[in-house]
Amino acid sequence: MFEQQIINGLTLGSVYALIALGYTMVYGIIQLINFAHGEIYMIGAFAGVTMVTMLGQGFFVSITVAMLVCMVLGVVLERVAYRPLRKSTRLAALISAIGASIFLQNAMMLWKGPQPVGFPQVINDAIYHIGPIEVSKVQLIILATSAILMAVLNYIIKYVKIGKAMRAASQDYDTASLMGININRVISFTFAIGSALAAAAGVLVGMYFNSVAPLMGVMAGLKAFCAAVLGGIGSIPGAMLGGIFLGVAETMGIAAGFSTYKDAIAFTLLIIVLLFKPTGLLGKPIQRKV
Amino acid sequence: MNQIFESILDPYYMQVLTLLGIYIIAALGLNLITGATGMFSFGHAAYFAVGAYGAAILTVNFGFPFYIALVAGGLMASLAAIIIGFPALRLTGDYLGIVTLGFGEIIRVVFLNMKITGGAIGLSGIAKETNLSIVIVLVMVTVYIMYALDNSRFGRALVAIREDDIAAESMGINVMTYKMKAFALGCFFAGIAGGLYSHLILYINPSDFGFAKSFEFLCFVVLGGLGSIPGVILGTTVLTLAPEFLRAVADYRMMIYGALMVFMMIIRPKGLLGDVNLHRIFFKKKYQKQANRSTAAGG
Amino acid sequence: MSALLELQDITIRFGGLTAVDEVNISIDSGTIRALIGPNGAGKSTIFNIVTGIYSPTSGKVLFNGEDITGTEPYMITQKGIARTFQNIRLFGKMTVLENVKIGQHCRTKSDFLSAVTGIINPVVKKEEKEIEENSLQALEIVELADKRYEYAQNLSYGEQRRLEIARGLATNPSLLLLDEPAAGMNPLEKQTLMKMIRKIQDMNLTIFLVEHDMKFVMNLSDRIAVLDYGRKIATGSPEEIQKDPDVIAAYLGKDVD
Known part of the structure; x- marks a missing residue:
């Protein structure tokens, strides 16, 4: 059932890709590993669940609201935890990110308890058969939503003014700020977009596995970060490629009987790629300057 | 000596203080890697785990005496570090960080799948060998070693690599070898700490040694003051004892702990004792005197 | 010649x-x-x-x-062969003296174990003393001996260039x-x-x-x-x-x- 695994892998991979985009965009501009990004994804999932269960909304409204909530959260996170440390060492900002991540996890646990919460069916799930392959409606929705979001992102980055400013800032932060680009606005915007994508991923995953949990962002965030590094951190197509690659590889690995090693697959792949191509699949090589 | 502690301290606080000492040893090891040599290591818990499992398996399954098992656990952690360092240390910065994190998770997953470690069920039946007095002695030995290294040819080479690896290499330092030595040595202390840990907690499980623990070690070091020995001790103490003091706020404990980390980092971005060289403060007079004398002689 | x-x-x-x-x-x-x-x-x-x-x-x-x-x-x-760099590459957070001591690295031997036994080991003590003396000599040539306890990053530009020379000289x-x-x-x-x-x-x-x-x-x-x-x-x-x-x-x- 190779084809079947490809479909399952693509579904998982597109979710990794959505989360990885947030990591890569933030890293591209301020070289920060935003370790609280996994928590944004988790909160997005909870926002979706809340919309569905408490307010009885459908898929479209739920995912939109979750994205908006996380946009605000992402911007606030940057203002509070990262902006004051922008001129400090990377490790200082990293510790602040870890602190923020612990804070968000525990805030959610306080609210919803540590146990997983069920995600009610918002879509009447159906299974389609294409030859020997089974595709569920949820899978199709995940794939379609991810594709649309990535297309929108691509449009923003290429054609919208603020998106071009983002690209400029990630090419050369100092020059961009000298050219009159408002760096603070660009960074806020980057966090907003990245967080919205993560929230969408959270809702999609909640729908796929029918459950969300306060600690769901930890492993998913870490693996998505691996995907970003694997693809070449700072590179947007790299994050997409890395996410898909990782999702497919992990699904294949589990299908091949390595399920107890599931969490090691991502890291093993990452290490192998980095040893041969130290800046990731689509990353630019670093020059050793003397 | 332990009887004295037992008579004045509640068993619970004995346990907390012993654990604090164990974490100080591991954190000082990480400080040698990240603080002195400037190599990011986000997988320190894995070497802690190697020491914990290594020592425990030797005492439980093979009847080794505790101290020998402890040293063997440390050496096993060093060996793991050398095997991993060989490919990983060619990378630098965040890439090294993420690769060490990856190797750390792989080690954990391997422990999860091994028979001798008890897999997911964990390893139990470990005898209680660690106590507060042993840990205090070992903390003192570790602190002594760290200070001795600080003022030696070896330690200077590590700091030079952190400051500028190309210049260090051009001054005749074999950068790769020294990075390797620093990594293996730092992980040796993690391994020793791990061995002490498993003989204190008496039951270990792979989930105790995930990357969350690695980040905890990293927080001890960075929050205390990267590269500062008293800073690392202070950072470890504050973060290990903070949850105890926060018991009063019960449910909000971990939330406040997270917020506290953000807050402390923002007000002291270089760590609590970052940039504070106690040696210079204590021996200020000596430094000034020497400087004055040489100026007088020169002028 | x-x-x-x-x-x-x-x-x-x-x-x-x-x-x-x-x-x-x-x-x-x-x-x-x-x-x-x-x-x-x-x-x-x-x-x-x-x-x-x-x-x-x-x-x-x-x-x-x-x-x-x-x-x-x-x-x-x-x-x-020793060198200096066009864009100064000193060890900024080390003192002037320590910078020059690094130059002596390749002419000395003591390693990790000798560092730990340093306070009782006469061989290590002697070597450390030699390192110090040779480093001071190099500093005297570039006239920086009186700045030896300053951090390298706090020196003036010209002094930093001279310190690089001293560091190079210390490699003999x-x-x-x-x-x-x-x-x-x-x-x-x-x-x-x-x-x-x-x-x-x-x-x-x-x-x-x-x-x-x-x-x-x-x-x-x-x-x-x-x-x-x-x-x-x-x-x-x-x-x-x-x-x-x-x-x-x-x-x-x-x-x-």
Whole structure:
């Protein structure tokens, strides 16, 4: 059932890709590993669940609201935890990110308890058969939503003014700020977009596995970060490629009987790629300057 | 000596203080890697785990005496570090960080799948060998070693690599070898700490040694003051004892702990004792005197 | 007199760009040799090849008659070649004295275990004392001994350049490479530096330097090699170089015939 695994892998991979985009965009501009990004994804999932269960909304409204909530959260996170440390060492900002991540996890646990919460069916799930392959409606929705979001992102980055400013800032932060680009606005915007994508991923995953949990962002965030590094951190197509690659590889690995090693697959792949191509699949090589 | 502690301290606080000492040893090891040599290591818990499992398996399954098992656990952690360092240390910065994190998770997953470690069920039946007095002695030995290294040819080479690896290499330092030595040595202390840990907690499980623990070690070091020995001790103490003091706020404990980390980092971005060289403060007079004398002689 | 350093047909390409093109340079022991040329001519690249940071695409580097092409930088330093950097590369958060002590690294032996036994081990104590004395000597040559407890990053620009020289000297080299040692110095500092370099030459060292300040180069060097677009266009004494039409063309533009 190779084809079947490809479909399952693509579904998982597109979710990794959505989360990885947030990591890569933030890293591209301020070289920060935003370790609280996994928590944004988790909160997005909870926002979706809340919309569905408490307010009885459908898929479209739920995912939109979750994205908006996380946009605000992402911007606030940057203002509070990262902006004051922008001129400090990377490790200082990293510790602040870890602190923020612990804070968000525990805030959610306080609210919803540590146990997983069920995600009610918002879509009447159906299974389609294409030859020997089974595709569920949820899978199709995940794939379609991810594709649309990535297309929108691509449009923003290429054609919208603020998106071009983002690209400029990630090419050369100092020059961009000298050219009159408002760096603070660009960074806020980057966090907003990245967080919205993560929230969408959270809702999609909640729908796929029918459950969300306060600690769901930890492993998913870490693996998505691996995907970003694997693809070449700072590179947007790299994050997409890395996410898909990782999702497919992990699904294949589990299908091949390595399920107890599931969490090691991502890291093993990452290490192998980095040893041969130290800046990731689509990353630019670093020059050793003397 | 332990009887004295037992008579004045509640068993619970004995346990907390012993654990604090164990974490100080591991954190000082990480400080040698990240603080002195400037190599990011986000997988320190894995070497802690190697020491914990290594020592425990030797005492439980093979009847080794505790101290020998402890040293063997440390050496096993060093060996793991050398095997991993060989490919990983060619990378630098965040890439090294993420690769060490990856190797750390792989080690954990391997422990999860091994028979001798008890897999997911964990390893139990470990005898209680660690106590507060042993840990205090070992903390003192570790602190002594760290200070001795600080003022030696070896330690200077590590700091030079952190400051500028190309210049260090051009001054005749074999950068790769020294990075390797620093990594293996730092992980040796993690391994020793791990061995002490498993003989204190008496039951270990792979989930105790995930990357969350690695980040905890990293927080001890960075929050205390990267590269500062008293800073690392202070950072470890504050973060290990903070949850105890926060018991009063019960449910909000971990939330406040997270917020506290953000807050402390923002007000002291270089760590609590970052940039504070106690040696210079204590021996200020000596430094000034020497400087004055040489100026007088020169002028 | 025998050649201490000999570059034979050195070529290096980065991608499509030939940064250094079949360059031959031979430096006699005990002399001061300058390497000049417009920006981007490949001067620093040659230094990086000599010190092993780059491996040449083709050609050989001979030091004391021994082929050292492609040897690791730290081993080249051990063999007796020291250098300074064009864009100063000091260990900023170490003191001046510690910076120079690093230079002594490759001439000493104590390692991790000896560090730990340092307080009781007379061998280590003696070595540490030697390191200190030798380092102070090097600092005295560049007149920085009284700043030894300052952090390197707090020194003035000119002092930092001199500290780099002291650090290089502490490796006990027979050949010292100075990459733009006078850059950013005022005329007075340059005068002092020139005296220092002569003093270093008198200690039986050979000096190979890259420098843009022509007055400095002409006054100091025994011989000069000129590089333009990666090619060596002239070699000779300062007087010969000043009269060389190719050199004048390279510096003033090709129209001069």
